[in-house]
Amino acid sequence: MARFVIDYKKYGYIKYTSHLDMLRLFKRAFKRAGIELEYSNGFNPHPKMGFALPLSLGYESLCEMVEFETEQKITKEEVAERLKKIMPEGLEITGCRILPTEGKSLAALVDKASYEIILPSDFEGMAECDFAGLSENFMRQNEIIVMKLSKKDKRGRRTEKPLDIRRMLHSFEISSKGGHQVISMTADCGSNSNLSPELVIQAFLKFAKLEIPRHEIDVKRIGIEFVK
């Protein structure tokens, strides 16, 4: 049995396909590519396949990973070739690697993730902003408190709780790229400590006193780091 990981990029309209729909998409893609996944045992057998880190709806990514297991005799080059041929536009297979069969899943090893947050080229108040200064001051804060919605409780209710995101945020810089102000950030990610870029966006806009609507901002994942 072998364990593979496929690296791919996600961009264009397909960024509007959700995590769950991506799971179904890959399941079907493996079928079409003639790659037989290992199935779990039990009442409802499901294929042994998983993403390193779910990607939020609407995000692009340069560094997506999906791992799977198969009994099939197949090389990593062959896997990549077969999938490249059948992936829809905007899902670009960049490589395939072999992982040791034992050990934790990639999802369990994720430690940090980096993103680019692309602000609109022009928005009310942006012209007056000193983004370099703002980002420095933003990071100089000892704590950055945001209100975070909890998961639904038993009764389906969600509550807002204050959360300090400063300690989870490792870097935050703004530079000008192609006429846009682009935030580059790295934050904790994974089951131990996890910070969503959404909270960073929310905190920074408040800090910079900008009222840019969320739908004017694009987010792209540019890196995932694993526990050594």
Next chain:
Amino acid sequence: MFEEINVYDENQIKLQKSHPTRSECLKLLEDYKTPEHVKRHCFSVTAVAYAVGRELNKNGWNLNLEVIEGAGLIHDIARVDDKHWEVGARIAGELGYYHEANIIMNHMFHDFSTDGGITELDLVCLGDRVVKEDRFVGLPARMEYIKNKARAFGNAENLKRIEEKARDAFAFAQKIESIIGMSIRQLMKREGIVKNVTEKLDSMLKKVEKPARYTGGELNSVVKNPAEAELHMGFAFPDTYEIGMSYMGMQILYNLLNKEENIYCERIFSPNSDMEKLLREEEVELFTIETKTPISELDIIGFTLQYEMSYTNILNILDLGNIPLRSEDRETDCPLIVAGGPCAYNPEPLADIIDVFQIGDGEELMIEFAQMYADAKREGITKREFLERACKLKGIYVPSFYKPVYNEDGTIREIIKLYEGAPDRVERALVEDLNKAEFPTKPIVPFVETVHDRSVVETFRGCTRGCRFCQAGMIYRPVRERSKEEIIRICKEQLANTGHDELTLLSLSTSDYSQFEPLVGVLMPYCKNHNVSLSLPSLRLDNFSFKVLQEIQEYRKSGLTFAPEAGTQRLRDVINKNITEKDIFDAVEQAIELGWTHIKLYFMIGHPYETYEDLDGIADIASRVIAINKRLRAGGGAGRFSVTVSASNFVPKPFTPFQWAPQDTAESFVEKHNYLSSKLKPVKGVIFNYHDTETSGLEAVFARGDRRLGEVLISAFHNGCKFDSWTEHFNFEGWKKAFEETGIDPLFYSCRERSYDEVLPWSLIDGYISEEFLKSENEKAKKAITTPDCRHYCVGCGMNRHTTCTMGGYYGKIRD
């Protein structure tokens, strides 16, 4: 003809020294305190007129663009004043802008030049006629708006005058379009006056739920360059993406149409409310899924009519596309609106809205029709000329070629032909050999989860059982089977091309396929080996089926559905549902023994000749199923067992033996629901569901309605009705108001019994099933006499007068 009032004569204009510049005009508007929204209107009108003028000049005309700009910008400067054109003209005239003054003076009532010339006044007026508020909507939409105003006042003479003016405007626009070699809309797009959908789409998609419904790019979706296609069309499913994408008919026609090299067929769905709200707010026209083309730019839009309660969604789609709702308002510059599907068998409620109906099987007809349209486009003939040609195709019904005349009591006296060349009766299109009707092996696989996410292969069309309430069982006759080999090939290819993990067979009655056992014998192991689950709906529950179900549902024995349809043997005989109580209980017994823990029983309420005894029968069947379970599983696991009784309300449909029957009244339905509820409540383990009465009533109105209902539909749409089949959207008040406003009594259509000699609204349509057969079936129903499945012997439905039916006496044939 309106007499032009020129404040200044030609000599004065010749002496005019200068024209107002843009900044001067802006200052004038500012000084006069013209409201902002009027200013925006002026800017848009000017942008259009200027762009057209410049394009004309490129083609050798010599229009004064300065005049167009100046006059356009201040044409409504005094919009808030009484006789604003006179006031505006005076303002311009006093400043020495004589030419502009003349244009402002005449812009309200101008008749477009018909002498071959084009003036600056023409262009400012054209701009004014294609812009609504500050937005380019195009001539048809603008003219519809003006006509609707006249319609609302009910002044026939006024309406006639407006119609004449609209015709002149269209003629003028066409003249310009032939000079500049493109449509005005295309020019507006090129000039950036009409925004490209894609510019706004990205931010819109971030604001809606499940955005992947609007993005396209799904596996197996077809991408072509619309500019290279001779015919660009859209297949529209008037409901959400998830429902539309589960409908196989769309996939069949999409595949066939796109195989034609010169045709590009895209998909259109009803946007969900959040997306609709955004489209309206951002003033973005509804677009096709594949290339995001505004639907108004298509040559043809084809709607599928699967259920009556989707009709308001058709209007909403047209409206979102800025396309006039009424066929008569779409003379030029509009897509041809076509509709087909089962509800097209009574096309009349949509007769004022749809240009062309396609009756019957679409595989051959749709292609022939589309190619005929492509030819017509090449030849440049008018819509009318095309319709005259198209109505000669078998299966094509052009409603505007006919006109019903009514009796005093509201029934139809006769249907007269308005075009001599139109057929006396429209025969349905029929695909005789299903093996030659290509079934898709590469269906589109949506990104989002749809209602049915699986591979689907049609095994046969039609049904021999002859249930008297069932329209599908009548209009899809005769039974035409696809060969076993062909089905297996399509199944395998589809699974390979989609990667689906579920396969289902499509027909009206799965186990009636003549090669059912051998077919399942091949598919079952194939699916097992490929980790695909096989699902077989509407099985006849005999021993073989149970064996199959055992195998394919190893772990998931959750629910098993039976459809006795009626509670007593007498009523089942009335509706010719040839299933006995013994059949039901034997099957239930077997199911329980094999471990099923949930039984669903499906009934209809309000069948003709139904009594309360028949309702008691429903309760009795449910109780006995519970009792069987208790007996068989005494002591073990009985607690988890449940029976769901679902009752829908009977809706009489055209082309069935019950097409003359009255529907139960709403009051009677409610009483029956309450009665059944009280009967079923005490039975432990029974869950009772029933269908909403109000929608069933409306469904009955439109199922057998006539042409007068078009106005009700339009009125209901304006009252905010849409997604009528969705409980959360259903707006009964809007419908009630629509009937009141139009003075139409819904009960005339739903709850009235028709006599055999009444002219039925769909009598123009020849569904091939003979009326004598339908009458005799209705008479037999009254006496509760059954008619056997045609496979025993031919029951004489009339089908073999038109085609070969291989099923009549089929059982005898295979015995011999």
